[in-house]
Amino acid sequence: MSADRQGDVSKEAKQESVLLRPLGTAAAPGQELVCVFGTGDMGRSLGLRLLQSGYAVVYGSRRPHSCGPLPQGAQATGHEEAARSAALVFICVHREHYDFLETLAPQLKKKVLVDVSNNLKKNLYPEANAEYLQRLIPGAHVVKAFNTLSAWALQNGPSDANRQVYLCGNSDEGKQAVAEVATKLGFTVLDKGSLSAARELEDFPLQLFPEWRMPLRVAVGLTASFFFYLLIRDIIYAYVDQGKDVSFRIMVSLANKVFPIVSLIMLSLCYVPGVIAAFLQLYRGTKYRRFPDWLDRWMLCRKQLGLVALAFAFLHVLYTLIIPIRYYVRFRLSASTISQIKENRTSVFDTTLAWRADSYYSMGILGFGLFLLLGITSLPSVSNALSWREFSFVQSKLGYLTVFFCTFHTYLYGWDRFLQPYGYKWYTPPAYLLSLVVPSLLIVLKLLLLLPCVNRSLMRIRQGWERNDAEDGSARVLLT
Ligand SMILES: Cc1cc2nc3c(=O)[nH]c(=O)nc-3n(C[C@H](O)[C@H](O)[C@H](O)COP(=O)(O)OP(=O)(O)OC[C@H]3O[C@@H](n4cnc5c(N)ncnc54)[C@H](O)[C@@H]3O)c2cc1C
Ligand SMILES: NC(=O)c1ccc[n+]([C@@H]2O[C@H](COP(=O)([O-])OP(=O)(O)OC[C@H]3O[C@@H](n4cnc5c(N)ncnc54)[C@H](OP(=O)(O)O)[C@@H]3O)[C@@H](O)[C@H]2O)c1
Numbered sequence: 001m002s003a004d005r006q007g008d009v010s011k012e013a014k015q016e017s018v019l020l021r022p023l024g025t026a027a028a029p030g031q032e033l034v035c036v037f038g039t040g041d042m043g044r045s046l047g048l049r050l051l052q053s054g055y056a057v058v059y060g061s062r063r064p065h066s067c068g069p070l071p072q073g074a075q076a077t078g079h080e081e082a083a084r085s086a087a088l089v090f091i092c093v094h095r096e097h098y099d100f101l102e103t104l105a106p107q108l109k110k111k112v113l114v115d116v117s118n119n120l121k122k123n124l125y126p127e128a129n130a131e132y133l134q135r136l137i138p139g140a141h142v143v144k145a146f147n148t149l150s151a152w153a154l155q156n157g158p159s160d161a162n163r164q165v166y167l168c169g170n171s172d173e174g175k176q177a178v179a180e181v182a183t184k185l186g187f188t189v190l191d192k193g194s195l196s197a198a199r200e201l202e203d204f205p206l207q208l209f210p211e212w213r214m215p216l217r218v219a220v221g222l223t224a225s226f227f228f229y230l231l232i233r234d235i236i237y238a239y240v241d242q243g244k245d246v247s248f249r250i251m252v253s254l255a256n257k258v259f260p261i262v263s264l265i266m267l268s269l270c271y272v273p274g275v276i277a278a279f280l281q282l283y284r285g286t287k288y289r290r291f292p293d294w295l296d297r298w299m300l301c302r303k304q305l306g307l308v309a310l311a312f313a314f315l316h317v318l319y320t321l322i323i324p325i326r327y328y329v330r331f332r333l334s335a336s337t338i339s340q341i342k343e344n345r346t347s348v349f350d351t352t353l354a355w356r357a358d359s360y361y362s363m364g365i366l367g368f369g370l371f372l373l374l375g376i377t378s379l380p381s382v383s384n385a386l387s388w389r390e391f392s393f394v395q396s397k398l399g400y401l402t403v404f405f406c407t408f409h410t411y412l413y414g415w416d417r418f419l420q421p422y423g424y425k426w427y428t429p430p431a432y433l434l435s436l437v438v439p440s441l442l443i444v445l446k447l448l449l450l451l452p453c454v455n456r457s458l459m460r461i462r463q464g465w466e467r468n469d470a471e472d473g474s475a476r477v478l479l480t
């Protein structure tokens with residue numbers, strides 16, 4: 001480099017906080033030099049974390065002298081020179097621009113290339129980006145990694161949510177080198193195997209809450225259905241039949257019916273697939289046959305179903321807490337007191353009513369307490385501290401107890417109301433009765449499974465026993 005050129009460069013470096021030194025002096029003795037292609041968001045964030053973790057960083061850029069502010073301490077140069085200087089190169093360039101890399105094949109031979117790229121849509125290209133990169137530079141060790149982290153997460157360092165770096169590649173040596181860097185950067189590494197897993201890793205950031213989709217759809221469907229059902233029964237019926245406008249009840253009364261009803265049904269739906277699976281296993285006489293796909297999918301989203309149900313229960317509890325301060329409730333209370341004074345009468349204490357109210361509150365509180373416990377044990381930090389047996393005791397045994405308390409809470413709340421003809425407005429049953437169908441059915445089926453003779457068969461099947469053909473016919477007859 002000429003003296004003039006060096007002067008220009010140092011001016012630019014100062015201006016853009018890019019430290020430009022001859023490449024030979026880029027890394028201090030003992031400091032490992034890593035190359036990053038691309039000075040965009042990902043390249044800059046990665047470079048910053050690498051520098052903070054003790055690496056020396058050299059950027060390979062189309063415009064090394066005008067590529068914008070780079071992390072302090074990093075160097076920038078042309079692709080060719082940068083590629084030659086380090087054994088590990090991060091390719092922080094979009095796949096659409098990879099063709100220029102083909103011309104660098106000689107310089108990138110035997111180097112570890114880290115493909116961090118993602119696509120905008122699934123199946124945009126016939127092959128994964130990393131496989132394409134490997135095809136362009138067959139002599140390099142391509143490793144797919146870091147693509148599941150955002151530039152933002154990288155810049156801020158590993159947090160609880162973003163601690164994992166997934167990687168895959170055909171070269172063990174390459175994967176080892178990338179794993180070492182990721183570990184030094186403070187991430188935990190999960191090896192997903194050969195480069196053929198790259199497609200899966202590239203699809204990963206494109207997924208938007210896949211396990212939450214079904215539970216959220218169920219929640220929205222149930223909420224909308226019960227909302228309209230209750231709107232017709234509680235608001236429109238009062239208007240049509242008695243000419244009364246009680247539309248204000250939509251905000252609290254209706255909400256405080258819809259939320260617990262949806263919560264109770266969704267809570268039960270977490271446990272229904274386990275019961276169906278048990279009956280299927282009993283019917284088939286083996287646990288070694290696959291469940292139907294719909295049952296598999298249902299089983300896999302039970303955690304999300306449960307957490308959404310918990311959120312709805314939480315809303316119910318919050319709405320219940322404000323009942324005493326509602327204008328409508330305070331008005332009704334004072335109106336009833338004043339009318340009793342005027343008529344000089346005192347209402348008689350009803351012990352049955354007191355028992356009923358206290359019991360359903362108590363069941364509700366116990367149910368909600370256990371519900372919270374299920375939610376807490378589903379947190380990874382808590383579930384990791386539990387053995388499989390402890391986790392399944394809480395989720396399965398205490399889970400059923402939760403279903404029982406919440407169902408009993410609703411039965412006690414309804415008490416004998418289902419016998420009163422006024423409850424069947426326009427011949428429709430009260431909503432709480434509808435909410436009891438799934439949990440009641442679940443409890444009955446679970447009790448059937450707990451019968452000693454049935455339970456014994458189920459346990460044997462789950463321990464690996466299989467019914468042979470001779471027994472098959474008679475056992476099926478027993479179960480049908
Ligand atoms: C707030 C909340 C949070 C939740 N969080 C989670 C969560 O973090 N993770 C989660 O998975 N679920 C979660 N759930 C859902 C639910 O609690 C669990 O899925 C629960 O384990 C279901 O229990 P189960 O008895 O129906 O079924 P399972 O526990 O699946 O099984 C029933 C019985 O069969 C046995 N069994 C099952 N399959 C086999 C087999 N192949 N071989 C041998 N034995 C078998 C089990 O040991 C168990 O005794 C949550 C629910 C709620 C409400
Ligand atoms: N941003 C994120 O949060 C994130 C997260 C995970 C993965 N990724 C992946 O990381 C890669 C880079 O993303 P980014 O957000 O950093 O993009 P970006 O901000 O657009 O930067 C891309 C860089 O690529 C270089 N480049 C652009 N056109 C080029 C061309 N024709 N030839 C050669 N180089 C070219 C440029 O650097 P020079 O001008 O210095 O050459 C540019 O700054 C992408 O594959 C993306 O999928 C990004």
Ligand code: HEM
Nearest residue numbers: 257260261263264313317320364365367368406410413432
């Ligand atoms: C702290 C815990 C709880 C308290 C204090 C509580 C209290 C109440 C109250 C006051 C009502 C009557 C509401 C009304 O008048 O409209 C009610 C109804 C109901 N509760 Fe709870 N509850 C609790 C927890 C739960 C839980 C965890 C569930 C189920 C998941 C649940 C399910 C129901 C159902 C289905 C109804 C009937 C709704 C209707 O149709 O009116 N409750 N509860």
